[in-house]
Every structure is written in structure tokens, then in C-alpha cells.
Amino acid sequence: MKEHRIERAEVFVVGPDVERYTWAEGMSGQYMANIILRLTAASGLQGIAGGAMITPHSFDRAVGETLRHVLPDVIGRHPGEREILWKQMRNLGTPMVPQAHSLIDIALWDMAARHANLPLYQLLGGARDKILSYASTPLLADNQAYIDYVGERHEEGFKAVKFHCWCQPERDLPMCAAVRKHFEGRDLALMLDVEQRYDLHSATRAARTLSDLGFRWFEAPLVDTDIEGYREIRRQSTVPVIAAGNTWTDLQMLLQGARAGAWSALRVDATICGGITPIRKVMGLAEALGMDVEIQCWGYTLTQAANLHVMLAFDNCTYFEQPVPYPAFEYGSHDVIRTDKQGYVHAPNGQGLGIAIDWKAIEAASILHFEIR
CATH class of the missing domain: 3.20.20.120 (Enolase-like C-terminal domain)
Structure with a gap:
């Protein structure tokens, strides 16, 4: 199973120019960053996940920056090690932005479902x-x-x-x-x-x-x-x-x-x-x-x-x-x-999450992008 061990992780914090909405009196239009994680194994198997960070005034990079510090522990691991990775990340010394933990786990599940040729x-x-x-x-x-x-x-x-x-x-x-x-x-x-x-x-x-x-x-x-x-x-x-x-x-x-x-x-x-x-x-x-x-x-x-x-x-x-x-x-x-x-x-069509991403659009609107190997 070595061929499915993760060798690369990419993070995109996306701040698109779209309509901004409010949910209560007195709120300004909210900025919703889309944080996307893409994991790639040595075999080419990939897993993706996305989460929103909603803030006033400007797009928030916090989840992306948190991922920068925890993703090195994912490199070299297998998508089948989801439970042990989840427990390890849960017990870090300082509580982290919860979306970072979530995105890693979801991307691992997406990889597992794709490997099984099944929708998640x-x-x-x-x-x-x-x-x-x-x-x-x-x-x-x-x-x-x-x-x-x-x-x-x-x-x-x-x-x-x-x-x-x-x-x-x-x-x-x-x-x-x-x-x-x-x-x-x-x-x-x-x-x-x-x-x-x-x-x-x-x-x-x-x-x-x-x-x-x-x-x-x-x-x-x-x-x-x-x-x-x-x-x-x-x-x-x-x-x-x-x-x-x-x-x-x-x-x-x-x-x-x-x-x-x-x-x-x-x-x-x-x-x-x-x-x-x-x-x-x-x-x-x-x-x-x-x-x-x-x-x-x-x-x-x-x-x-x-x-x-x-x-x-x-x-x-x-x-x-x-x-x-x-x-x-x-x-x-x-x-x-x-x-x-x-x-x-x-249910979306296709394996895993079943969502095809327009990576050119994602890269064009990214306010933070980095890679961990």
C-alpha cells in the first residue's frame, strides 16, 4: 500500500469576487473564504475538501495558516489511517482552528472513497x-x-x-x-x-x-x-x-x-x-x-x-x-x-465527494496558496 501514502498537500485560501450577504440587522456583507485542501499520494490518488471561514471586513487566512503547521504530520501517512490521525490532531497541545482538522479528515475520506471507486x-x-x-x-x-x-x-x-x-x-x-x-x-x-x-x-x-x-x-x-x-x-x-x-x-x-x-x-x-x-x-x-x-x-x-x-x-x-x-x-x-x-x-455523480473543481478559477482567486511535501 506504499503507493497510496501521501506525498504532497496543497492549500488554497480562495477569496472570490462574489455577492456578499448578511444574516442579521447591523451586519455588513460577509466575506466568505473558501479553504481548499488537496492531498496527493505517490500513486496519483487525490483527495480534496473545502470549508468556509466567514468574517467581516476581509477574507480570513487563519485556517490556511493553521494547516501549514499540521500538514507535515500527514505527509507519508496512508488515507486508511484516518482514525489515528484524527485522534493525534485532536490532542495537540493548543486547540486549533477546527476547520483545519476537519479538512484533513474529509480529504482522507475522499481519497478512500475514490480508491474504492465509490461515492462517499x-x-x-x-x-x-x-x-x-x-x-x-x-x-x-x-x-x-x-x-x-x-x-x-x-x-x-x-x-x-x-x-x-x-x-x-x-x-x-x-x-x-x-x-x-x-x-x-x-x-x-x-x-x-x-x-x-x-x-x-x-x-x-x-x-x-x-x-x-x-x-x-x-x-x-x-x-x-x-x-x-x-x-x-x-x-x-x-x-x-x-x-x-x-x-x-x-x-x-x-x-x-x-x-x-x-x-x-x-x-x-x-x-x-x-x-x-x-x-x-x-x-x-x-x-x-x-x-x-x-x-x-x-x-x-x-x-x-x-x-x-x-x-x-x-x-x-x-x-x-x-x-x-x-x-x-x-x-x-x-x-x-x-x-x-x-x-x-x-447524490453527486462520481467517486468520493463527486465534485469536479475548476482549478484555474481557484488559483485565480486565491489569496494564499502553498504546498507541503
């Missing part, structure tokens, strides 16, 4: 080959803009829409009521994400309102670590409540939160929680607890693909998060993931 979701278990999606909106101007936007997405085939909004209860809740009233009787699920910006009083009041409106879930009303607050929201309402999924990502932390009754479902992202290796364990943990895992997918196509493959490998996730409008999230990918007329996204 089939290597992971292959529970299904499609899943319903929800349109995940940016912040819009007013109630009518949301009504119009939801109508457009529904016409395209979406059966679910999640609102990013002002994160101000006095504006958010009337908007939710207006959209629900306009689309009453339609086959359309609605969700609300308030980016961890409510206080407990506002969150409990909002949850009761969303319960009455029949919302599919209420996302990130409080900071992820406020377990007691989440328990109280659930005690006072019936709408399903989930966290943002960016802070409590470790298996033991998630177990504590689930046992405490903080959330209706778990929430993680393979590109943030450490990769495919740990998210598989999260899926199993949730199944043992009788819970779903509503995986987030906000980012460019490679981020979406890694999470989609996990969703398709297991059956305890109900929706794929489809960031819209499409173009800003598809830069640098020949293959893209889009929702069909029936409201589903399908």
Missing part, C-alpha cells in the same frame, strides 16, 4: 440517494420581500424555507406570521434562524408564537452553550428547537446537551466538528438517543457536498440546507448541488 455516501453506508432540502435565505428588506422570495423558491420546487432575518423579535415574528398567512394551505415547511441573538425572554415568547404558526423548527435562539436556557424554551413551547451547531460540536458535549433535553435535534457541520470521522459518531449517538441530526451546509459546494454525503449515508437527518441565491456559493466548482423540481437534492 455509499462507502459510509448508503441509506438513500436523495433528501429534501430547504432554501436558506439571506437577510431581506421587508415582509413583502420575504413573501416574494418564498414564492419564487416554492415555484422552483422547494418544499421548505428557512429565514435568516433581522434577529429582532418585533420585526421577525410579524414577518413569520405574514409569510405563513400568505402561504396557508401550501405544501411548505418554514423555519426561523436568529443567529444566537435573542435573550431568554424574547426566545420563549418567539417559540410560543412559532408553535402557533406551525413552524418546522426554531434555530439558534440563544448561544449554543446556554443549556438551561434551551431547556426553558422547550418547556414553554412545542416548536422543535435546535442550536446553531458551531460551538458544542464534541461528542461528549453533545451527549451532555442531549441528555439535558436542551434540543429537539442535534446540529453539527462536518467541516467544523472535525470531519467525517467524528460526525459519523454523532449520527450514531443521535440514533441511539432517538434523535435526528439537522446538519448545516452553509458554504461553497465542497462544504455542501461533504455534509450531503453524510446525510445520504444515514437516515436520521430530515433536510439538506441549500444556501441561496445559488451563484455566490458555487464559485470554482464545475459540479454543483441544486434542488430539483420536487424539492430534493441528489
